[in-house]
Amino acid sequence: MIRQMRLVDHRGRDATLLLLPVRVTERRQSQTLDGHPVRHLRRIKATADTHPDTLYARYPDPDDLARALIDGDPEIDRQTVGRATGPCDRVWLDGDGQVCYAPVLTEIRYHTDGTERDRRPVGRRAANLVPALPPVWSGVLIPRREIVRRLAFSRVYQVVHQDTLQFDFLYELAQYLHAREAMVQVGAGRQGRGPLYCERNGPAYRGFLDGRINGEAMRVVLYLAAGELTLPEARS
Amino acid sequence: MTQILEVETSTGRSAFVLTLVEQTTLRRHRRVALDAQGQPCRIAWQTWDGVSLLPGALADGYEDPDGATVPRGEVVATDAQGRLLRQMPATAGRVQRLEGPVPVDDVLAHAVTKVYAVTPHHLDPALRHSLAQGDIYRVAFRPRPSTSDPPAFLLANAHGIFLLQAALCCLDWLTREQMVPMESIADEEDDAPVWGDWLTDYAEMGTEVEV
Numbered sequence: 001m002i003r004q005m006r007l008v009d010h011r012g013r014d015a016t017l018l019l020l021p022v023r024v025t026e027r028r029q030s031q032t033l034d035g036h037p038v039r040h041l042r043r044i045k046a047t048a049d050t051h052p053d054t055l056y057a058r059y060p061d062p063d064d065l066a067r068a069l070i071d072g073d074p075e076i077d078r079q080t081v082g083r084a085t086g087p088c089d090r091v092w093l094d095g096d097g098q099v100c101y102a103p104v105l106t107e108i109r110y111h112t113d114g115t116e117r118d119r120r121p122v123g124r125r126a127a128n129l130v131p132a133l134p135p136v137w138s139g140v141l142i143p144r145r146e147i148v149r150r151l152a153f154s155r156v157y158q159v160v161h162q163d164t165l166q167f168d169f170l171y172e173l174a175q176y177l178h179a180r181e182a183m184v185q186v187g188a189g190r191q192g193r194g195p196l197y198c199e200r201n202g203p204a205y206r207g208f209l210d211g212r213i214n215g216e217a218m219r220v221v222l223y224l225a226a227g228e229l230t231l232p233e234a235r236s
Numbered sequence: 237m238t239q240i241l242e243v244e245t246s247t248g249r250s251a252f253v254l255t256l257v258e259q260t261t262l263r264r265h266r267r268v269a270l271d272a273q274g275q276p277c278r279i280a281w282q283t284w285d286g287v288s289l290l291p292g293a294l295a296d297g298y299e300d301p302d303g304a305t306v307p308r309g310e311v312v313a314t315d316a317q318g319r320l321l322r323q324m325p326a327t328a329g330r331v332q333r334l335e336g337p338v339p340v341d342d343v344l345a346h347a348v349t350k351v352y353a354v355t356p357h358h359l360d361p362a363l364r365h366s367l368a369q370g371d372i373y374r375v376a377f378r379p380r381p382s383t384s385d386p387p388a389f390l391l392a393n394a395h396g397i398f399l400l401q402a403a404l405c406c407l408d409w410l411t412r413e414q415m416v417p418m419e420s421i422a423d424e425e426d427d428a429p430v431w432g433d434w435l436t437d438y439a440e441m442g443t444e445v446e447v
Contacts (some may be wrong), residue, residue: 022407028314028316029315031311038306039300040296045292047289085289092278094275099288100272103269106269107265107266116290145340148391149342149391155347160410207410214409217411229395
């Protein structure tokens with residue numbers, strides 16, 4: 001999926017640019033020791049009806065479970081065991097082990113000591129990388145050396161241009177940040193510091209832009225952090 | 237799960253106890269799916285013919301083009317060019333050499349995949365001082381034997397010492413003429429679970445089940 005983001009620079013100009021995922025994924029293959037290709041596949045060991053958890057629930061008494069295992073082999077479904085899974089869908093199972101087609105997503109919030117504070121239904125939150133109104137330059141510049149020790153950047157995107165006008169926009173932004181050896185916070189809201197949502201109902205991220213120039217070349221990178229490097233006891 | 241990391245520098249050895257920092261710890265909230273009775277739902281996979289599979293109900297295997305099962309011990313990993321990948325041992329119980337201090341750009345060339353809180357069991361005073369000054373060190377960290385060697389970065393802030401497991405990012409310099417065609421971006425989105433995604437709260441099964 002191609003992501004776009006509407007960015008604003010230090011001069012108040014804005015542009016909608018592409019975000020290129022840059023995380024390196026290792027492409028691996030498997031083969032036998034003598035060089036013949038092999039294919040990875042997953043086989044079924046147990047179904048939901050024969051899974052150990054299900055059997056424990058069905059036979060709470062260990063003696064009953066042992067007797068059932070000996071008498072009826074309830075842990076084996078001869079029709080499916082050993083079969084390759086084939087394409088699968090991810091589903092939710094309710095307390096009875098049936099597919100739950102309309103689960104209610106609930107957010108559980110915790111106290112700093114890890115105990116549950118409250119529960120609330122998850123509201124519908126739209127992605128906000130491309131807002132209807134131009135974003136606001138936050139002006140929050142944080143030295144790179146400091147920011148990498150404060151936040152864990154779990155998502156990294158390179159901001160890329162599609163035309164030369166966008167290149168000029170990015171180059172000047174990169175030049176500005178390069179000269180200050182700092183990253184600028186990007187975000188939603190009136191101050192440009194609000195959380196960023198890359199997907200609908202997705203996690204909230206704090207975004208920072210880094211910019212470098214190298215002669216006529218430039219590099220603008222968007223870093224997204226889901227949380228600060230703190231511990232619960234430190235927060236309290 | 238707690239793990240031990242032993243490192244050495246030119247000034248001495250240090251030992252750390254590592255505790256994985258869950259994303260819910262950092263964000264202090266998580267999302268669960270509830271059924272009509274308010275009970276938490278379990279995630280499962282459903283096959284094309286309606287068989288539900290719970291976590292732990294799958295076995296990995298390999299087969300050759302003829303469909304014959306190949307024992308795992310006879311399978312080796314190769315890179316995309318077919319070169320054999322060496323299996324590297326886990327770092328637990330083996331003293332690792334700290335590299336650094338590394339420049340901050342080295343950290344920024346990676347995306348964080350896991351965060352560990354570090355409790356020093358024994359900390360070399362020189363290393364303690366260096367970390368307090370804001371230095372960042374790179375160290376090999378493999379919780380289990382692996383053919384990949386993602387780096388980890390040891391750093392400290394006002395709240396403590398942390399080890400960040402990271403994945404390399406490929407950042408390019410772009411010139412005016414070097415526009416990225418849309419076709420090259422399509423389907424490049426990383427499918428790997430991203431540390432910090434709320435969806436990974438549900439990723440009890442670890443990996444996707446594919447054909």
